Amino acid sequence: MGRRRTARRSGRRRTGRVGGGLAALLVGLLASTGCAAFDTDEDVRRARELADELYPGELDVVDARTLFPETTGSEVTLSVADDPDAAVRFRVDAGKDRCDGGPDCAAALREAVDRARREAGHLRAMRTAFDGCGYPVLATDESLTTPWIEARVTDETLDDVLTRVGACVQRWVTARTERNGQEVPGWVTVDFAAPGAAEDLPAPESGLPTVLRLTHGPRLAALSDEAYYVAAYPVGGDAGRTVDAASARLRIVSPFEERQAFSRRIDASVLPALRETYPDAVTAGGAGMGVWRLEQGPFAGCAGTCCSASGRPPTASSASATWRPW
Numbered sequence: 001m002g003r004r005r006t007a008r009r010s011g012r013r014r015t016g017r018v019g020g021g022l023a024a025l026l027v028g029l030l031a032s033t034g035c036a037a038f039d040t041d042e043d044v045r046r047a048r049e050l051a052d053e054l055y056p057g058e059l060d061v062v063d064a065r066t067l068f069p070e071t072t073g074s075e076v077t078l079s080v081a082d083d084p085d086a087a088v089r090f091r092v093d094a095g096k097d098r099c100d101g102g103p104d105c106a107a108a109l110r111e112a113v114d115r116a117r118r119e120a121g122h123l124r125a126m127r128t129a130f131d132g133c134g135y136p137v138l139a140t141d142e143s144l145t146t147p148w149i150e151a152r153v154t155d156e157t158l159d160d161v162l163t164r165v166g167a168c169v170q171r172w173v174t175a176r177t178e179r180n181g182q183e184v185p186g187w188v189t190v191d192f193a194a195p196g197a198a199e200d201l202p203a204p205e206s207g208l209p210t211v212l213r214l215t216h217g218p219r220l221a222a223l224s225d226e227a228y229y230v231a232a233y234p235v236g237g238d239a240g241r242t243v244d245a246a247s248a249r250l251r252i253v254s255p256f257e258e259r260q261a262f263s264r265r266i267d268a269s270v271l272p273a274l275r276e277t278y279p280d281a282v283t284a285g286g287a288g289m290g291v292w293r294l295e296q297g298p299f300a301g302c303a304g305t306c307c308s309a310s311g312r313p314p315t316a317s318s319a320s321a322t323w324r325p326w
Contacts, residue, residue, distance in 0.1 A: 040064040043074035046094035050109045051078060059088060059113070062208060072096065079209050080113070086120035087209040088112045116211075119144060123211055125179065129172035135165060138198050139223055142215045145185075151192040153229050153250070162231060165190055166245025169233045173241050184241050192229040227254040 044064050051059035063077040073093035080086040090112035091100050099108035122144045127137050135149040151161050169188050176184050202218040213219075232249045236242040254262065267283040274281035 040066055040074040040076070042094040043092040044076055046105070047076040047078065047090075047092050047109075050092075050099075050105055054106060054109055055113065057081065062087075063212075067091065073098075077212070080116060080120075083117060083120050083209075085123055085210040086116040087211040088116040119211055120209075121179065122176070123214065125175040126172055129175060130168045133164070133168040133171060135168055137214065138193060138201065139214050139216070139219050141220070144211075144215075146189045146191055148191045148193055148220075148223055150195050150197055151229075152195050153192055158250070161192075162248045162250065163245050165192075165231060166233055166243055166248060169245070170243040173235055173243055177241050184235055186235055186237075188233045188235055188243070190231045190233070191223070192231060193223050194226065194228070197223060197226070224253070225255065227252060227258060229253070 044061055047061060047064075051061075058081045059078040060081070061076060062079045064074050067073045067075060072095050073091055075089060076092050078088040080088060088109075090108055092105070093099070097103065097105070099105035100112070102108060123140070126140065126144065126147055130137050130147055130149060135151065137147045137149060139148040140146060149165070151165065153161055169190065173184050173188060201222050202216065204213045204216040204219065206213075230251050230253055232251070234244045234247050236244065271281065271283050274283075
């Protein structure tokens with residue numbers, strides 16, 4: 001018992017030394033940079049100068065963040081007066097008179113504005129497609145390629161949901177093809193949150209551009225905090241880029257703790273079968289931690305090979321589908 005107490009006390013002392021070392025490092029950084037690493041004022045001032053010179057009355061700074069651990073420079077974000085969806089993001093280093101890593105700040109801002117307008121157009125195409133067919137977009141990844149929607153996925157609704165969302169995907173793919181025929185990949189994914197998920201999502205400032213509000217980090221984190229489904233739709237190589245909703249694949253993404261519980265069920269179910277042939281067989285653990293997909297078909301038992309989104313076996317009334325490794 002004495003050794004345990006000593007170990008705990010020494011652990012606290014080690015933590016204190018590490019914490020003190022980090023504090024000393026930060027103090028040294030502040031001293032060596034004159035707090036420049038944590039100050040965006042000069043970079044914001046330079047961004048405003050560029051905006052007033054190149055786009056008078058059109059751009060307004062809405063956010064800025066330092067590029068820590070770099071000691072100088074900031075990422076400055078501006079809104080666009082005639083496009084509430086667009087967010088212009090570019091790096092400014094006023095001290096070195098460089099923007100986006102190069103010496104031509106005017107060119108960097110023009111490219112950032114063009115990029116922001118393209119992204120806003122992509123986002124509008126996504127929202128028009130999904131909102132217009134009954135599945136409003138709750139959020140999207142930063143690359144604007146995977147929308148989040150609400151959908152109730154059960155054995156009874158699975159076919160209908162995949163078909164209905166597939167029609168939304170087709171609308172979106174068609175719009176993207178018309179904008180840029182080379183842009184659409186061979187598969188399109190959609191994240192399904194549980195119905196009602198939108199009610200408790202963190203809300204960013206309402207005045208921010210739509211791109212920032214729908215890619216808001218806390219919003220995305222809240223959506224992925226619970227188990228959710230990912231539907232992947234194959235897109236044909238024909239001229240119309242036809243989406244094959246009947247061949248869509250559905251997989252589950254669960255929080256780490258639930259994946260661990262699911263994995264333990266897999267190990268427990270596999271081991272007895274292995275020992276029928278190999279009496280000394282053991283499992284290393286983690287067999288169920290990979291990606292699983294939902295296959296339609298009659299329920300054939302849930303011995304670790306099928307589980308609900310919560311990591312628990314499905315009930316007898318909702319057990320017509322089986323989870324298999326992707």
